[in-house]
Amino acid sequence: MTTKKPLTIAVSALNTIDSPGPGIAVIRALREAPSFDCRIIGLAYESLEPGIFMHDLVDKTYHIPYPSAGIDTLFERLEYIHEKEKLDVIIPNFDAELYPFIRLEKRLHEMGIATFLPELEQFEERHKVNLNEFGKKYGINVPKSKVYFELSELQNVGKSFDYPLLVKGKYYDAYVAYNLEQVKSYYHRIIAKWGSPVVVQEFVHGTEFNVTGLGDGHGNTIAAVPMRKQYITDKGKAWGGVSIADKKMLALTNSFISQTKWRGGFELELMKDKKGDFYLLEINPRMPAWIYLSVGVGQNIPEALVNMALGKKVEPFKDYKVGKMFVRYSWDMIVDIEEFQQISTSGEL
Amino acid sequence: MIKKNIAVSASGLIFNPDTGESFSVNPLGADIITFIKEGNGRDEVAQKVMEKYQVEKASFEKDYDDFMDLMQTYLLIENDD
Numbered sequence: 001m002t003t004k005k006p007l008t009i010a011v012s013a014l015n016t017i018d019s020p021g022p023g024i025a026v027i028r029a030l031r032e033a034p035s036f037d038c039r040i041i042g043l044a045y046e047s048l049e050p051g052i053f054m055h056d057l058v059d060k061t062y063h064i065p066y067p068s069a070g071i072d073t074l075f076e077r078l079e080y081i082h083e084k085e086k087l088d089v090i091i092p093n094f095d096a097e098l099y100p101f102i103r104l105e106k107r108l109h110e111m112g113i114a115t116f117l118p119e120l121e122q123f124e125e126r127h128k129v130n131l132n133e134f135g136k137k138y139g140i141n142v143p144k145s146k147v148y149f150e151l152s153e154l155q156n157v158g159k160s161f162d163y164p165l166l167v168k169g170k171y172y173d174a175y176v177a178y179n180l181e182q183v184k185s186y187y188h189r190i191i192a193k194w195g196s197p198v199v200v201q202e203f204v205h206g207t208e209f210n211v212t213g214l215g216d217g218h219g220n221t222i223a224a225v226p227m228r229k230q231y232i233t234d235k236g237k238a239w240g241g242v243s244i245a246d247k248k249m250l251a252l253t254n255s256f257i258s259q260t261k262w263r264g265g266f267e268l269e270l271m272k273d274k275k276g277d278f279y280l281l282e283i284n285p286r287m288p289a290w291i292y293l294s295v296g297v298g299q300n301i302p303e304a305l306v307n308m309a310l311g312k313k314v315e316p317f318k319d320y321k322v323g324k325m326f327v328r329y330s331w332d333m334i335v336d337i338e339e340f341q342q343i344s345t346s347g348e349l
Numbered sequence: 350m351i352k353k354n355i356a357v358s359a360s361g362l363i364f365n366p367d368t369g370e371s372f373s374v375n376p377l378g379a380d381i382i383t384f385i386k387e388g389n390g391r392d393e394v395a396q397k398v399m400e401k402y403q404v405e406k407a408s409f410e411k412d413y414d415d416f417m418d419l420m421q422t423y424l425l426i427e428n429d430d
Contacts, residue, residue: 228369244369322366323356
């Protein structure tokens with residue numbers, strides 16, 4: 001019989017919107033973890049992140065400052081939250097906040113807060129602006145890509161790439177451009193939202209697949225779940241998917257983990273071309289919004305990540321159910337304006 | 350040879366676990382796949398189908414070839430080599 005130890009776990013990315021953050025899916029997985037009970041503290045950037053108001057999943061939520069406010073400002077806020085809540089673990093789920101959390105990892109550990117994040121070098125080298133070098137270094141197929149800092153540099157983009165091509169932000173967003181005018185338009189849109197640079201990437205025709213997994217930091221695969229997207233939104237997000245048993249994808253995932261000695265959760269975005277070859281489009285250094293499928297197929301990745309953060313021995317998952325689907329849906333909650341007022345003014349709810 | 354891990358439900362849903370693709374076949378298609386997966390050769394499948402569906406041999410042969418071509422196109426068949 002398992003003794004359940006209550007843990008206080010802080011989770012970010014409560015924005016279950018049309019381009020959803022992974023937070024709520026992570027929390028659902030933690031709530032169903034057989035190895036522990038937990039109290040969930042939400043970390044929110046905006047007052048209308050839906051997870052703030054999901055009181056059956058999130059016990060209390062605190063606003064935290066945007067990464068642009070600086071590491072010390074974030075640390076001060078986390079100190080305040082820790083003083084009140086006595087956090088055991090923090091799981092940051094946004095790409096953009098991972099850098100400050102990685103930098104704060106040691107200070108958080110000294111306070112008694114565990115994390116399980118990639119190392120700074122791993123985080124940097126898998127960045128989409130470095131994907132070409134990453135592919136060469138580890139022998140993984142990646143589409144040709146180039147980083148552009150200035151609009152004027154894009155004038156000759158047609159000489160380096162065939163149309164259509166992809167214009168991507170450094171953290172989020174990707175647009176398919178069919179001519180130079182569209183490239184320029186997307187450049188402005190991305191720069192306004194995410195800042196410089198943009199990445200232009202070769203467009204690979206094919207079928208989209210994803211793998212989510214967990215590496216132990218020593219080159220071992222603790223978990224890996226491949227998924228085929230079945231329904232894709234206009235923002236390119238999977239609104240439905242099915243777990244599959246593609247051996248090539250699992251081999252690619254194991255190779256990625258063993259070579260990089262990846263530590264923490266991740267998602268590989270892959271494109272399979274007509275020849276059946278996989279191209280690695282992106283490596284997301286955190287769990288994806290569809291992570292709850294991992295629970296559905298028998299690999300509770302968020303639970304394993306928490307146990308590893310706490311230094312517990314976690315045995316690698318050996319198997320998972322193939323043919324399990326996730327189908328996402330949206331849901332309107334009714335919320336009292338007082339709750340919105342409270343989170344907006346006091347930063348806590 | 351139909352891939353071993355291809356799943357066929359009673360309602361005629363085919364699921365390819367390697368690719369995540371799914372297809373629907375009519376009851377005759379589902380029967381043909383089931384007969385093949387049971388280890389029956391072409392002649393045995395023909396016999397079973399003709400018994401159940403009252404179809405002419407020539408008609409079966411043509412439809413069977415078309416069906417198997419389609420299965421090949423959707424990568425549901427693997428070559429013996």
